[in-house]
Amino acid sequence: MTETPAAQLSAAQTSVKTAATRYAFLGPFGTFTELALRQFLQAEGVTITSNQPEEIEAATGLKLLPCRDVGQALKMVREGEADRAVIPLENSVEGGVNASLDALVHGEPLQIVGETAIPIDFCLVVREGIKPEQVRRVGTHPHAWAQCRNWIEDHFPGTTHVPATSTAAAANLLTEDRYPGFEAALCNAVAAQTPGLVTLADGIADNPNAVTRFVLVSRPGRTPAPTGADKTTVQVRLPDNEAGALLNMLEQFSARGVNLSRIESRPGGGRLGTYEFSVDIEGHIAERRVQAALTGLHRTCPQVRFVGSYPRFDAKPNTVETGTEDSAFEAATAWVESLLTQD
Amino acid sequence: MTETPAAQLSAAQTSVKTAATRYAFLGPFGTFTELALRQFLQAEGVTITSNQPEEIEAATGLKLLPCRDVGQALKMVREGEADRAVIPLENSVEGGVNASLDALVHGEPLQIVGETAIPIDFCLVVREGIKPEQVRRVGTHPHAWAQCRNWIEDHFPGTTHVPATSTAAAANLLTEDRYPGFEAALCNAVAAQTPGLVTLADGIADNPNAVTRFVLVSRPGRTPAPTGADKTTVQVRLPDNEAGALLNMLEQFSARGVNLSRIESRPGGGRLGTYEFSVDIEGHIAERRVQAALTGLHRTCPQVRFVGSYPRFDAKPNTVETGTEDSAFEAATAWVESLLTQD
């Protein structure tokens, strides 16, 4: 993986060092999600040097559990078969990962306890012995294809796409005896090192700043301690058929000086015209202004789900406007209390 | 006084029946403020049948203390020489009574504990023996003059105004031997009954719906219990030189579904361009949405003064939007608490 485009990115230090030993992730081994998982572990002081589950478990005591999709990874956590799941949540080019956004908030509650970001670029690999001029079809995940299409058009004009369930799966298929329906695969730098493959080009990305944000998910429990550079994720369903409902929701934040760093609309209830919003706000639920904003949402929106407070991957300190510090809330509350008790 | 225009008005039942015995009011006896004072007392079950201080005290044990201006009446309360003060706060035609609005919130804290409203109309009185055609000049308080000017112009064209310190004072001057500089006075129905005076016309009011709102003021202490039809008065200084400061202040109310029933701007700090606002909101400080709004004001405005929660004179129940009931606030707070303590 070429580190240059976003060398500043590092796994946010998760503050909850529990006895988590079983990590589900969007598999198979060799995907970007596995890279994200490694960053989370590294931040906790664990370095993975193998991609063989047995070797990893022998060396670190950790079980790494690749899953066929995000839903399965989250299900393992929900059902207690895994302690944590690592899933992609947002790509700087493609936008929110809908399947993740939805799976996270439907069903039993889950909580985000950490995030990290990975610069996204790809390698074009072929089986040993295949020449570039033999490449007619490229296997990869549709998202990878979308992010490399221009480069392919420029360097391998006329090449067509064969969808695969993951970039790593496409790379693996090339090593099998049977012809997989394509001559080359787009995969990440880890999968490109699979024995039997040759890299024709690396660092491929139509948008050189492409980054994917991954989150570490657990069952509801203790929230990571505030660091001063935190994010809180909530899912909010708006009242139906109410003009200005979104404006009203945003005013619940602005009245407490709480900034939004992300807002994604998602369908609500399976009908056109009904929306839920997945929102990231700056700050931690341990902070009064965040508590006040959530209180306001709970009162005015038919449904609010707290999806976690956790350190930002970029460690950028939250701005706290004058009058929205904890001390300002405490002074204000104390004042109102004094009015209620005067005699 | 003609009771018809606003017969529905009655003194709000003040819920604090303390041992208040000394009432300062904007005097002298015979003004509308004295009428308001009587309404407050009637609401507590005390009927005044005399306008002689000694007789009143003998009959009821209450000391009624007429003051030369609002400032003096409030000073008596601030300094403990009176238990309550009655002052006019707002006229439906003239607007806020600036002297009252300012005197109430500058200096030692005071608290409004009740309000009432009095329909305002006037009698034109002369000394016995004076004929209508002899009336050239009319003595009265400038506010009374302002509210009867058209009527006078129609019925006594060419008549001019001689300012007096109060409507009652003008009436009284007519009974003195010395010529007071005017032949007639505009005063209220009580003062018109002063022996020696004859009423030429009554029910005079250019605006037949004119009403003045009076408040009952005490030193800070126990707030009247909520009735479901309450008002809370606050004084707010806005941040200087901040575009949108007023909008921001109003959003602190709207974010909690709190309606304003009155807003008056007053100069702040004696400079043009700096404002304070005197605001009445629907609701009682015992209610969570009012507390939340005040908390927000306290955080975001350089100065907020609580001036009291008290029953509305018109007993009109406050509207409480869905999501702003106490129960909604409690459920929301409990929810946030549960997130903070989960483990």
Place this chain on the structure above:
Amino acid sequence: MTETPAAQLSAAQTSVKTAATRYAFLGPFGTFTELALRQFLQAEGVTITSNQPEEIEAATGLKLLPCRDVGQALKMVREGEADRAVIPLENSVEGGVNASLDALVHGEPLQIVGETAIPIDFCLVVREGIKPEQVRRVGTHPHAWAQCRNWIEDHFPGTTHVPATSTAAAANLLTEDRYPGFEAALCNAVAAQTPGLVTLADGIADNPNAVTRFVLVSRPGRTPAPTGADKTTVQVRLPDNEAGALLNMLEQFSARGVNLSRIESRPGGGRLGTYEFSVDIEGHIAERRVQAALTGLHRTCPQVRFVGSYPRFDAKPNTVETGTEDSAFEAATAWVESLLTQD
């Protein structure tokens, strides 16, 4: 008049130099309003050196028409008996001058074409031969009394107030043979020079920064040209019984980046709970953002009255946020036009 407290104040250059020759003002000669009138004339290059109407007319061709109250001064303009009126609109200590605010916007339309500001302080004068220790009662206009009360209390404790129709009238009464009911008068520096009077103290002002803002009023007509430092005054009636009506009104301004420099609530329709607002905004009606805001008000409020665009007395340039310049409005309009006409 002591010039120190606000020497920076000067009459705003009114850009409309019409053949205005008849000036009504809140009289009599010797009031602060006359001082304001002189500032307006000076800004047009006319210096008044006398206070005798005949001498002034002989020297300058101008008729100065003192009126007994603001209503009369405005009536003279409305009825064509005067070309301009000068009236006080706002005092930095007392707030808006209610009589002026209301008289200006009720009845036939009038337009403010200029403003100026005068520092307010007073002289205590007596008739020649009267000693300070003889002063028991002080005649003056109630507003003047309100602004000097503390000083009087400190220097002439126990002295009481006798209301007069103006500060100048009080001073004049002292020169008459008949005892006016008071020994001293509070008046301005001009009136203090009335022959026969002696000044006991000058520069009297409880608030040393007290300033009154005066406006120059004409019948509707050509608006003074924009200077880049302008103010626009509007009167707005809010929709009845609509929670958030004030917030909505303010959003009509903020959506166009228009700042408010003053807002005064006034009773609307003579009922408690119904309000109009007198609003000053930064900018000139010749500017697109002001036009857009007025358009929005006209659509959403039951009544809006344009009361004039005119240069600010302090010549402080208006801030124009990015995206609210005329050029931004023109580009945006041109863009929408282009969408409508494409084919």
Place this chain on the structure above:
Amino acid sequence: MTETPAAQLSAAQTSVKTAATRYAFLGPFGTFTELALRQFLQAEGVTITSNQPEEIEAATGLKLLPCRDVGQALKMVREGEADRAVIPLENSVEGGVNASLDALVHGEPLQIVGETAIPIDFCLVVREGIKPEQVRRVGTHPHAWAQCRNWIEDHFPGTTHVPATSTAAAANLLTEDRYPGFEAALCNAVAAQTPGLVTLADGIADNPNAVTRFVLVSRPGRTPAPTGADKTTVQVRLPDNEAGALLNMLEQFSARGVNLSRIESRPGGGRLGTYEFSVDIEGHIAERRVQAALTGLHRTCPQVRFVGSYPRFDAKPNTVETGTEDSAFEAATAWVESLLTQD
């Protein structure tokens, strides 16, 4: 296709009946997009009875041009190789179709001129002779898989997914001699009728109300005439790093009484934390309130793209609040004009 769930849906009558003869669409034949295309044509009075391009062209004079992806379909329109494109824009379960949302607004301008909605459910098909118990792997487009996963889990537990480029492509592969890697396909009712296939089940949809909204796209040109039940789509980039930028954008709508019916955030500029919004508003650009809102966006947002005004598929009339009718805008503008020209 089972018509019950959304029988009320019908192709909106597009009002621009140009000589459009070449229709690009997200192919191949047999997809839901082809169904949408047929609805658009039916609304113009053209019924397609074949799925052979040559037969269609012979019968109707229309060229139907299946494309491998949305980008290609739009490119054909941009480059003049097609007159119209039909693409999916939003699914009631999955949310916005990101590829469509982005392709529509990046590159040369395009304009939506119509929309329609199609209830989404699927058939499970196999090659003749295959028994249900032989089905181990199901080929289909990932979106189709996502919408039937629960049904498959219930009825064919343990079955896995093989991604295909479209539902129709998966169905077609089953008819080829070579084993495609799966035994069954999920496709729509049209593709299920492909000769050689047998339908095991139809009406499959985890969410029985699933609906996809499709749009008809042309190069910029004449906008369909307003019908009173219209929608306008815009793409807005927010100012960077500005707290409250989204709130400000929404206030540009609310200040003109313009309601939003959809808002989708999309990444802006390829960086996390920078957003564009794809917004549908109620109303037509021929209406003044929509023009005013767009003018406001153009001034305050760094980039706004008009993507079309067109009739709503559900023909639900737009609500027009009092004060936001064209007549209100015209009256307001006329009033401001009158102020500018008075003399």
